[in-house]
Amino acid sequence: MQQGNLGIEPEVLKAIYGQMARIRAVDKAVQAGLSSGKFMFTYWPMTGQECIPATISQLTTSRDYMITTYRGIHDQVAKGVDLYGMFAEALGREDGVNKGKGGSPHISDPSSGSMVTTAIVGAGAPIANGLAIAAKERGEDRVTIVNFGDGATSIGAVHEAMNLAGAWKLPVIFMCQNNTWGEYTRIPTYTASPNFFGRAEALGFKGVQLDGNDPAAFYKGMKEVIDYVREGKGPVFVEAMTYRLGPHAGVGDNYNATKDELAAGKERAPYEKTRALLLEAGISSEDELTALEAAAKAEVDDAIARALESKVTPATETLVDVFADVDSVPKRSHYPVREAEGEFSGPTETMTMAQAIQSAQKAAMTQNPEVFLLGEDVGDPHGGAFGTNKGLEEEFGDRRVRATPIAEQAIIGAAVGSSIAGMNPIAEIMFSDFMGVCLDQIANHAAKQRYMSGSATHAPMTIRMQLGGGMGGFGAQHSQSLEAWLTHTPGIKVAFPSNPVDAKGLLLSAINDPDPVVILESIMLLFTQKDQVPIGDYRIPLGVAKVKREGTDVTLITYGWQVGQCLAAAEELAKEGINAEVIDLRSLVPIDYHRILQSVKKTGRAVVVHAAVEFCGMGAEICSTINEELWDKLKGPAVRLGAEYAPIAYSKIIETNQVPHAASIAARVRAVVK
Structure with a gap:
């Protein structure tokens, strides 16, 4: 074959193969390491799907956003995620791209544009719309590509996302890497659809089907798609036809496929076909390709060796990164004192x-x-x-x-x-x-x-x-x-x-x-x-409760519309000589245990009230903490009052009886104070 008949620039084809070689080197190294016991982590092979991200890598930059799935290690490699950081992440090491906290199925690397990797099938599509909204509102020409398998097309989240993207003409590409298997299930078993790209037309936007195993054809088709989306013409659904040679998870061949199916899949596999094409067209010599493949293997081997030597993410990191501020994390016996809001001024x-x-x-x-x-x-x-x-x-x-x-x-x-x-x-x-x-x-x-x-x-x-x-x-x-x-x-x-x-x-x-x-x-x-x-801007800090009524005999701890019910109950109880303090939590996470415990130390009694079902509700948590921390200072155990364990009734009479109200709260307090 002559170079001019390729339908793609020779240098571009070489670059695509270079990325495919890196992806294949990663795949081989992971499968060898898992098989030998050299390391252990969960792996969902993408063997046979290398051409799709390798080709896209020649049409996008790190400014463009990407979302992928747990089977997206090929997408990560081609997007430019650092291999050392990627392997360290998969091994749970502190030098991992995400400090070893996400692992291989949850990589996020904004520096390369790899924003989210989700382990929930189809869940990335709605998130991709949000990235696309940001790009569009900022006047940026970024495109967002969300990768998922054919199995995800059955998920409602994908349909919701496609409909929204079409309605708002968002710059997002729904990249369905159709490898003919939804986990362990063949396509004809789970859908009667003749294809997947046609679903875009039903939702009012463009859909195309491309050969994801042919780099020249896929490059040409994807260039048109990416240019179309980058120009602000709206989303595109791409059904990239390929074949998964490996199993859903683990190593080896796809053992669910018949021998003939697997043989046909290997015959069409893009890595070997592209290599042969480069040689046949005279673009590369055998020595050049051997050197390129050796460089890819060396890069991968070095990344794995260094990752295995890196430090395991320590247990001291457990609560770090739950929130921006670790003090917002509820923790037994750690009750930070947060400053309350000041006096408001102005009109x-x-x-x-x-x-x-x-x-x-x-x-x-x-x-x-x-x-x-x-x-x-x-x-x-x-x-x-x-x-x-x-x-x-x-x-x-x-x-x-x-x-x-x-x-x-x-x-x-x-x-x-x-x-x-x-x-x-x-x-x-x-x-x-x-x-x-x-x-x-x-x-x-x-x-x-x-x-x-x-x-x-x-x-x-x-x-x-x-x-x-x-x-x-x-x-x-x-x-x-x-x-x-x-x-x-x-x-x-x-x-x-x-x-x-x-x-x-x-x-x-x-x-x-x-x-x-x-x-x-x-x-x-x-x-x-x-x-x-x-009228102006002011803040009520999260995690700061407020005493709504001072008292000495019992503390009522509550939030939301039950605050009014507790205040009404406190007024009734006052007529009987029971002086109740009422605390409005205002925020439940972070929770203000400091002010709760200070109040209960003073009164010696506590009743936690909420409209939610009492069983396994916030009352159980708060009462348990009070009883653990103040058991030697209490006049009686802290108790709770919530809704009865039943769905909320339509009848107002039943609902009023189900959910705490002033009279039932007062009755609960009387039982506690006796």
């Missing part, structure tokens, strides 16, 4: 909690152009289901107040991605009950990104959730208090205001916090209270 205005939330967002968006709001129906004229965003779209425009599809995974994923890129998104989830729809993005991505990346990346995002409960008429799927889901997930901060002043101050602190924060807003309180709220 005030009478506001409901809904208006205070709107005021906080307006202040943050005015101060920082990288703060934006997204969620269902958040735009004007409604300003969200509860009007907490009214007027913001009119003032800041529809690119900073983004009304989204009804797609919670897409909403939270976009917030995660844009925050990793350095923006400060505020994502609104209409009811906390809907958290279950997007819990993966919250718990496995927003919460864990700082830790898994060793603080190479983090997610300074805010999630606002409204909660029903206490009013009747919302029923079991719109009335739950699910804060325990969040507080049991390391890496998420949680605040729950009880009044308009705190709602604005806590929200402003959350928006400006370096970590993901969830603000829980009680629907019951949005319009029923009015306070004099400072």
Whole structure:
């Protein structure tokens, strides 16, 4: 074959093969090391898929963003992740690219543009949208490529992400590396779709199918795709046809394939075909290719040898990188004293909690152009289901107040991605009950990104959730208090205001916090209270509780709309000579154990009250800590009062009986004080 008939510049083809050689050297070294017992870590081989990232590497730079999956070691190598740092990471060493905290399936390396590696199938697609939003809003010509296998096309997150990207014309490429296997399952077994790229057309944007084993054809097709996306014409779905020669996990050949299938796959494998093409076309000599391959092997061997000599990440790192500040991490017997807010000055205005939330967002968006709001129906004229965003779209425009599809995974994923890129998104989830729809993005991505990346990346995002409960008429799927889901997930901060002043101050602190924060807003309180709220910017620090009523006989510890119920109960108890102190926690993570324990030392008794189900709730945690720390100072054990263990009833009579209220709180206190 003549060089002119290749359909690709010879030097480009040589460069693609050079990356393929590096990828193949990594693959061989890992499989040899695992087989011999030289080292041990989980490995998902990508043997046979080398051409896809190797070719893309010639069309993109480190400025372009990439997301990949646990099977993405070939993507990482071609993107430019340092091999020593990559192997040290896989081995759990402190010199790893993420300090050994993420391991091979969770690499983040912003210096190369490798932003997120997710071990959750399909979960990277919504996050890619967020990276693309950041690039587009900043006027950058970056493209974001999110890699996933054909199996991920069955995941709802991918569909939600594609729909959002199409609607907003985001500069993102959905790169489906179709290796014909969804883990251990063949494509015809799990879908009737004749192809995957056609799904893009159904969602209103471009889809193409390319031969991912032919570097010349793939280069030509990908150049057109990348140029199209870089020019701002919207997303593209690429179905790159290839074949996985190895098993889903481990080493060796794909033992699920028949002998004929495997033989055909090896015949089409891009590494060997490209090598032969370089020789046949006279682009490279055998000696040149042998030297290139030897250099790749030497690079890999050196990286592995040094990684094996590097220090194992020590146990002293356990709590580092959970949050930006290690003192925010709850830890037994470590109760930091955080400074409370000072006296507020300046003009005030009478506001409901809904208006205070709107005021906080307006202040943050005015101060920082990288703060934006997204969620269902958040735009004007409604300003969200509860009007907490009214007027913001009119003032800041529809690119900073983004009304989204009804797609919670897409909403939270976009917030995660844009925050990793350095923006400060505020994502609104209409009811906390809907958290279950997007819990993966919250718990496995927003919460864990700082830790898994060793603080190479983090997610300074805010999630606002409204909660029903206490009013009747919302029923079991719109009335739950699910804060325990969040507080049991390391890496998420949680605040729950009880009044308009705190709602604005806590929200402003959350928006400006370096970590993901969830603000829980009680629907019951949005319009029923009015306070004099400072007009300007002020902060209620996270992790600082407040004494709402001083007392001497018992401490009531609570948060959210139960603060009002506890205050009412305290007034009733005062008529009986029982003087109750009421503490509003305000934030649950970080939690202010210092002020809790100081109060209980004084009163000798404690009752923790919350609207959430009592079983396994915050009350159990707080009571356990009080009883452990103050057992010799208590007049009786700390106790809790929460909702009965049942879904919240539609009937207001049943709900009122289920959830703590002033009368039931007073009764619980009487039993404790006796």
